[in-house]
Each structure stands twice: as structure tokens, then as C-alpha cells.
Amino acid sequence: MLQVLERFRTILGDGYVLTQPADLVPYEADWRGRYLGEALCVVRPASTAEVAAVVKACAEHQLAMVPQGGNTGLVGGGVPRMGRREVVVSLSRMNRVLDVDGANSTITVEAGCTLAAVQAAAHDVDRLFPLSLASEGTCQIGGNLACNAGGVQVLRYGNMRELTLGIEAVLPDGRVWNGLRGLRKDNTGYDLKQLFIGSEGTLGIITAAVLKLLPMPRSRAVAWVALASPAAAIALLGLMRARAAERLSAFEVIGEAAFDLVVQHMPGVFSPLAERAPWYALIELGDSDPAGGVKILLEDILGLALEERLISDAAVAASLAQMADLWALREWISEAQKIEGISVKHDISLPVSRIPEFLDAAGSALAEHFGPLRIVAFGHAGDGNLHYNLSRFNAAENTAFIARSAEANQIVHDLVTSLGGSISAEHGLGQLKRDEIRRYKSGIELEMMRGIKQLLDPAGIMNPGKVL
Ligand code: FAD
Ligand code: ZN
Numbered sequence: 001m002l003q004v005l006e007r008f009r010t011i012l013g014d015g016y017v018l019t020q021p022a023d024l025v026p027y028e029a030d031w032r033g034r035y036l037g038e039a040l041c042v043v044r045p046a047s048t049a050e051v052a053a054v055v056k057a058c059a060e061h062q063l064a065m066v067p068q069g070g071n072t073g074l075v076g077g078g079v080p081r082m083g084r085r086e087v088v089v090s091l092s093r094m095n096r097v098l099d100v101d102g103a104n105s106t107i108t109v110e111a112g113c114t115l116a117a118v119q120a121a122a123h124d125v126d127r128l129f130p131l132s133l134a135s136e137g138t139c140q141i142g143g144n145l146a147c148n149a150g151g152v153q154v155l156r157y158g159n160m161r162e163l164t165l166g167i168e169a170v171l172p173d174g175r176v177w178n179g180l181r182g183l184r185k186d187n188t189g190y191d192l193k194q195l196f197i198g199s200e201g202t203l204g205i206i207t208a209a210v211l212k213l214l215p216m217p218r219s220r221a222v223a224w225v226a227l228a229s230p231a232a233a234i235a236l237l238g239l240m241r242a243r244a245a246e247r248l249s250a251f252e253v254i255g256e257a258a259f260d261l262v263v264q265h266m267p268g269v270f271s272p273l274a275e276r277a278p279w280y281a282l283i284e285l286g287d288s289d290p291a292g293g294v295k296i297l298l299e300d301i302l303g304l305a306l307e308e309r310l311i312s313d314a315a316v317a318a319s320l321a322q323m324a325d326l327w328a329l330r331e332w333i334s335e336a337q338k339i340e341g342i343s344v345k346h347d348i349s350l351p352v353s354r355i356p357e358f359l360d361a362a363g364s365a366l367a368e369h370f371g372p373l374r375i376v377a378f379g380h381a382g383d384g385n386l387h388y389n390l391s392r393f394n395a396a397e398n399t400a401f402i403a404r405s406a407e408a409n410q411i412v413h414d415l416v417t418s419l420g421g422s423i424s425a426e427h428g429l430g431q432l433k434r435d436e437i438r439r440y441k442s443g444i445e446l447e448m449m450r451g452i453k454q455l456l457d458p459a460g461i462m463n464p465g466k467v468l
Contacts, residue, residue: 001040001085004061008043011053016093018042027068027088028079031135032338035076035431039066040085046093048168048176048207055205056174058087064461065089065172067201069143070114072135074345075430077200077466078143086464089205091142097121098208105213106165106182111142111206118211127213130157134331142206148198150426152330155382156249156286157214159426160197166210167193172203172457182210195452200428201463203456217249217286221295222323223302225314226277227253230356233281233381236310237352240283243301247294250284251382252330258378261336262329272315272326281311281381282330284323333378333387341398343376343391344405348416349425352384358419359386365411366390370401385425388412409436429467 008017018024019041027042029035040063045051058065064086068078080086094112101107102125109118115136122129131144133151143149145167150159157163166181179193196203227233233253240248256278263269285294298316305311317323337343350358359377366373374393379386390408392398401408413423417440429437438446446468453460453468 004057004063005041007057008041008054011050011057012043012045016044016046018044024088027071027090030074030076030079031072032074032342034342035079037080037082037086038084039080039088042068042088042090044090044093048094048170051089051091051094051170051205051207052174052176054087054089055170055172058461059173059459062459062461063087064464065205066463067091067142067146067205069112069140069146070135070138071143072139073143073147073430074347074427075200075424075432077147077428077430077463081431081465084465091140091205091207094207095140100125100213101182102127104182106210107213108180108182108208108210109141110208111140111145113141115139115141115144122213123216125213126216128216129163129211130214131160131163134334141209141211145197145206145209146199146201147428148426150380150383150385152250152252152380154380154385155251156246161194163212164193164197164209165212167196167206168208169196169204169206172459172462176207177204180208180210198428200430200467202453202467204462215288217288218290219287219292219294220323221285221298222317222326223283223298223314224272224326224329225281225283225302225305225311226273226275227279227281227311228277230279230359232310233279234352234355236281236305237382239305239308239310240301243304244285244294244297247285247287247292247297248283248382249286250282251380252282253378253381253386254280254282254330254333255375255377256280257374258333258337258376259329261340261376262332265336265339266328266332269328269332272329273313275313277312282326330378333376337376337389341391341395342402343374343389343398344402344408346388346390346409346412346416346423347385347425347427348388348412348421348423349383349385350416350419350421352381354419354421355381355384355386358415358421362388362412362415365415366408369407369411370404373401380426383425384421413440431466434465434467 091112094110099108
């Protein structure tokens with residue numbers, strides 16, 4: 001072990017091989033504090049060549065590696081396991097923008113760039129990099145790719161998969177695959193980059209990527225609306241799509257319990273509407289034409305929705321500051337929940353049309369099985385993606401409920417599957433759903449996944465115990 005640590009120090013320099021327990025702490029626990037592990041060390045390479053040399057050393061010593069970006073993942077995929085002497089490979093020093101090609105509308109970045117830094121670099125050349133998540137100040141492009149991150153603008157711009165043209169990755173034996181092509185058309189066989197996107201660090205370490213840039217929206221409009229039911233929300237989504245078409249860039253729903261937590265825990269937050277409602281939607285339209293009239297369009301559609309009784313009230317932001325205030329109500333939900341305490345979390349996707357049916361059936365089935373629960377439901381309804389989190393109102397009772405997570409998961413996941421949905425929409429499997437997925441994915445799909453893992457990582461040293 002001393003020998004391999006010495007080799008890491010030779011490759012990286014003394015300061016970039018962390019072994020002191022106090023230095024390891026931030027890398028050993030996940031954002032929610034649900035997964036705690038132990039690292040043999042944390043290595044902090046500054047280039048692809050250094051990553052490759054570190055991986056080669058690990059492969060020779062049969063040491064398991066855990067790639068880590070901003071460590072904001074929600075399924076325990078980026079932290080080491082207990083008692084396993086795993087090497088955490090942190091990409092945070094690889095944070096350079098390598099190239100911006102305006103004519104090709106692409107940006108090439110190292111994997112350790114934060115998402116916010118990539119958005120800012122795009123902004124500097126008057127372009128948009130549209131991936132947008134509440135964790136964007138901390139999460140990194142490598143982590144976004146490894147999780148195929150989604151977020152709040154997927155219905156207009158797609159997930160990380162749709163936003164990526166090329167990647168570079170270090171394979172589990174230390175070889176470097178340079179697939180940094182900025183091409184929108186390339187039919188030369190299997191699309192290997194898509195294997196790495198969403199692989200949660202189990203097939204290799206992503207070191208760089210070529211990402212798409214889009215035209216910057218020149219005008220925006222944001223509204224917060226009150227709704228009587230999920231069915232009304234889905235009907236409103238249909239109306240928005242029909243009238244605003246591609247200008248609809250976000251359609252988020254927020255259940256009353258989620259809204260209550262934000263108002264209760266986050267300072268300076270207030271309700272934009274006089275009346276309370278069981279459901280809310282946050283809607284954004286954007287247009288690349290500065291005189292696009294999106295605010296008038298949004299007000300017109302909402303007027304129609306009021307007439308048709310799809311909504312009971314609405315507030316349309318009158319300034320950029322008000323837009324930010326409305327978005328804060330949505331973005332603070334995760335933080336507010338964290339303050340409130342642990343819950344049984346689900347990140348599910350469904351055909352959009354079946355969201356109301358799911359919410360109805362899941363609410364009844366859970367109440368029948370567990371009695372009263374707090375259901376914090378919110379998410380990217382425009383993509384059919386809900387975050388559906390369960391807890392008891394009382395902290396002492398909650399501990400006992402958390403111990404019964406498996407029962408709650410089965411109720412929710414069986415229902416999701418019966419409605420044609422997925423048990424992981426955007427957060428991945430990590431450690432949290434590694435066993436659960438075996439119940440829901442077909443044997444043939446799991447077999448193909450295992451075959452790919454075996455081909456690229458026969459020794460099983462790249463992020464073991466995650467996904468598969
Ligand atoms: P990490 O947590 O460091 O790692 C996540 C996984 O990726 C791990 O399996 C890790 O091994 C792997 N990995 C990291 N870097 C690399 C690399 N360079 N090469 C190979 N594998 C790597 N997610 C969404 O999709 N949509 C949301 O709206 C959203 N909102 C969030 C809000 C909050 C407040 C928080 C805390 C999280 C949210 N997330 C969301 C989850 C998380 O932020 C994203 O999944 C993000 O993409 C993770 O990036 P990261 O750099 O923090 O990755
Ligand atoms: Zn989300």
C-alpha cells in the first residue's frame with residue numbers, strides 16, 4: 001500500500017494525494033449524509049495524462065477507484081464504501097474550458113468544470129448551455145455526464161445525453177479513449193459516448209467533453225400558478241404546449257407539502273399568491289427574439305386557463321428579480337427537505353399522461369399500508385419526472401418509518417412499473433437502487449449491461465458496488 005501511495009505522489013506531487021483522515025472527510029460522505037464510506041486516499045489529478053497514470057497504477061495493484069465530481073449525487077454513487085480501501089479520484093482540479101467554437105456552436109471542457117462555470121463560459125460568447133439544476137454551482141460536467149443529469153429545462157433542450165457531442169475517458173486499465181468529436185452526424189458504428197453517459201463511473205473516468213451551445217433566449221416570462229389537482233396541471237401543460245410550442249422551457253409542479261417546507265425553512269421566501277392551493281406549477285417561456293412577446297403570450301394562455309377553470313390564480317413575474325424569486329420557491333425544495341430531516345426518496349418517471357393516476361393510486365396505497373404520511377411531491381412534470389418523497393410528520397416516528405423504506409419503495413416502484421414508468425428518472429442507481437433495479441429491469445437488459453461492464457472492466461475495479 002505504501003508503494004502505491006508513493007507512486008501516486010510521484011505522479012501527482014505530494015499535495016495532491018490526501019491520506020489524513022480529516023482531509024478525507026468531505027469526500028467520504030454524500031450530500032445527503034446518507035452514505036458514509038472510507039477512502040484509502042483521495043487523488044487529485046490535474047490532467048488526462050495524470051488520471052491515466054493513476055488508473056494504471058490502481059489497475060496494477062488491483063485497487064478499486066471511485067470517480068468523484070462535485071459530490072452532489074443523490075444515490076450514493078460517488079462515495080467510497082466502508083472498509084474497502086478504495087481510491088477516490090477527484091476531478092475538481094481539471095476545471096479548464098479547452099475550446100469554444102462559435103461557428104460550430106460547441107464548447108470543449110474538462111470534466112471538473114462546474115456546471116455553473118460552463119454556463120458562464122457559454123454566456124461570455126452570447127450562447128446558452130441549457131442544462132440547469134439546483135446544484136449547478138457545485139456539480140461538475142463529469143458528474144452530470146456520469147448521471148445523465150436532467151433538471152428544469154429538459155422538456156425544451158433534453159438531458160445531458162442530448163447536449164453532448166463527444167467525450168474523452170480513461171478506461172479501467174488506464175488507456176485513454178479520445179472521442180472529443182464535435183459532430184452532429186457521425187454514423188460510424190456504435191455510439192460509444194452514450195455508454196459512458198449515465199454509467200455512473202462504472203465504465204471509466206470521463207476527463208473531458210464536447211457540449212452543444214444554443215442561442216441565448218432574449219426574452220423570458222415566468223409564472224407561478226395555483227391548481228386544484230394534478231389532472232389540472234397536465235391539462236395546463238397540454239394547453240401550454242399547444243399555444244407556446246418550443247417556447248415552453250420549463251413546466252415544474254410543486255405539491256402543497258413541498259411548498260410548505262420551503263416557506264417554513266428558507267428565509268426571505270413568501271407566497272406569491274393570496275390563496276393556498278393543493279398544487280402549484282412554475283412555468284417559464286423563452287424566445288430568442290427580444291420582442292418575442294412571451295410575457296403577453298404567457299398571460300394570454302393563463303387567461304384562457306382561468307376561463308377553462310384549469311387554474312385558480314396566477315402571478316406573472318414583472319422583473320428579473322421577481323423571476324428569480326419565483327424560481328427560488330422551486331429550487332429551495334431540496335435544501336428545505338434536508339433541514340426537515342431524512343425521507344424515503346423516489347425519483348421516478350412516467351408517461352406524462354399517467355401522472356395524475358399515479359399520484360392518486362400511490363397516495364391511497366401508501367395511506368392504506370402506513371397510515372398518515374407527509375408526501376413531498378414535486379418535479380419536472382413536463383418530462384414526466386416526479387420527485388416523490390415520504391416521511392412521518394413526527395421525528396421519532398419517522399425513524400421507524402425510514403426503517404421500512406423497502407416496503408414503501410415496493411409500493412411506489414411496483415405502481416410506477418405497472419404504469420409504464422421508470423424507478424430512476426435522472427438521479428441514477430448508485431448504491432441506493434442497485435438491488436432494487438433487479439426487480440424491475442428485464443433479465444436480458446441486465447445481461448447486456450453486465451456484458452458491457454465485463455468487457456471494459458473485467459477486474460471490477462471501476463466504482464464497484466454501484467449500478468450493478
Ligand atoms: P458526483 O456526486 O460527484 O458523482 C455522481 C456519480 O457520477 C457518481 O457515480 C460518480 O462516481 C460519477 N462521476 C462523477 N464524476 C465522474 C467522472 N468525471 N467520470 C466518471 N464518473 C464520474 N440531478 C438532476 O439530474 N436533476 C436535478 O434537477 C437535480 N437537482 C439536484 C438538486 C440538488 C440540491 C442536489 C444536491 C442534487 C441534484 N441533482 C439533480 C443530483 C446531482 O446534482 C446531479 O446528478 C449531478 O449531475 C451530479 O454531479 P456531481 O459532479 O456532483 O457528481
Ligand atoms: Zn430533479
